[in-house]
Every structure is written in structure tokens, then in C-alpha cells.
């Protein structure tokens with residue numbers, strides 16, 4: 001049974017290095033800041049989130065603000081059980097998904113999601129690859145009418161000083177295609193400090209870069225139980 005406060009958010013894009021893991025941690029820290037219950041399920045073999053937590057536990061030396069559990073995407077039955085359990089959690093369950101979309105287990109994960117957060121960069125390869133990924137999502141929706149996830153498309157690592165006028169025109173055209181399939185959020189800016197993302201709290205510069213993006217996502221998903229931010 002889905003808990004009344006339960007919200008499942010999956011960070012996914014077949015394109016690598018676009019900021020899935022980073023945004024997943026930032027959103028967890030943002031939600032903790034607003035006193036929400038959070039946990040992260042790290043299903044990426046690279047284990048970025050879990051490894052960062054190990055480093056942070058040594059560094060901070062205090063009880064971590066939320067749990068991060070590793071889970072390798074297995075057969076669909078095991079995945080289904082994980083998602084059933086995740087639905088019972090009183091709060092937000094954030095899934096850091098691996099790129100490989102062909103995995104049946106990933107399809108199960110997405111079927112249970114309330115939201116899919118899909119970061120991309122303003123760069124032609126990234127935008128085209130993201131379009132392909134969205135095409136796969138659309139196919140999954142056709143195969144599984146239960147899939148109800150809202151799709152949030154996050155322009156990440158944005159630096160408006162980079163790119164010619166012609167490039168920006170092309171990127172915006174690609175983005176308009178993306179926007180036909182999901183909600184484009186406010187942009188998340190490029191910040192060096194993103195490399196220092198941790199599993200305890202948001203640093204000031206990180207907050208400035210992603211606050212509007214994260215607030216937009218959470219406010220769009222707000223259930224009657226959620227407090228006004």
C-alpha cells in the first residue's frame with residue numbers, strides 16, 4: 001500500500017554525466033532542509049551516492065540526515081518487491097538510476113515513479129540523446145498504462161556565456177521538442193562547487209544554482225499533506 005506521504009522520484013537519462021547523481025543528492029539535501037523524510041536508493045553500479053556517503057560519514061562524523069541504500073537492478077520480480085516496499089515509505093524515495101534503459105528492472109522502477117527527473121545539457125549530442133531516451137519512455141508508457149510519472153526535464157550545467165547565437169537557436173529548437181513530452185524546469189546553473197556535492201547538506205553556491213529548479217519540482221508534485229515552502 002502506498003503511504004499517503006510517499007513520493008517516488010527517479011533520476012534517469014541514458015546520457016551519461018548529465019548530473020543525475022548530483023541532482024539526486026542535491027534534491028535529498030534540499031528536502032532535508034525543509035524537514036522532509038528522505039531516502040535514496042542507489043541503483044547505479046557506479047555507486048556514486050553510496051560512495052559519497054561513506055566519504056561524508058568520515059568527514060562529518062555525525063549521524064547522516066537520511067539513508068542511502070545500494071540495490072542492483074535485478075529481475076523484474078525482485079524489482080517489483082523493492083518498489084512495493086519503497087511505496088510504504090513515509091516520505092520521498094529518490095532513485096539514482098543507471099543509464100541503461102533496456103533493463104526490464106528499470107521499466108518496473110519507472111512504472112512506480114511519481115516523477116522522472118531527466119537532466120540534460122545544452123549541447124547537441126546531449127539533447128539528441130535525451131530525445132531518444134524520451135522516446136523510450138513514451139514506448140514504456142504505451143506498454144504500461146499504469147505508468148503515471150510526470151516527466152521533469154532539467155537543463156543542467158547551464159552557462160549562458162558559452163555557445164554562439166546559432167548554437168543557442170539550435171539548442172532551443174531541440175528543447176521545444178523535448179517540452180512536448182514533459183515539463184522543462186528552471187535551469188540549473190554550472191557551478192564548480194557541484195563537484196563538492198555531499199550527502200549531508202547544500203553548500204551556498206549549490207543552493208543558488210539549483211534552488212529554483214528543485215523548488216519547482218517539489219511544488220509541482222506537492223500533495224495536500226505537504227507544507228507550503
Ligand SMILES: Nc1ncnc2c1ncn2[C@@H]1O[C@H](COP(=O)(O)OP(=O)(O)OP(=O)(O)O)[C@@H](O)[C@H]1O
Pocket residue numbers: 015016017018019020021022023044046048099156157158188189190191192194195196209
Ligand atoms: N550544475 C552543475 N555544474 C557543474 N558541474 C556539474 C553540475 N551538475 C553536475 N556536474 C558535474 O558533472 C559531472 C557528472 O555529474 P553526475 O555524476 O551527477 O552525472 P550522472 O548523470 O549521474 O553520470 P553517470 O551517467 O555517469 O551516472 C560531475 O563531475 C558533476 O560534479
Ligand SMILES: [Mg+2]
Pocket residue numbers: 020021022044046048096
Ligand atoms: Mg550517476
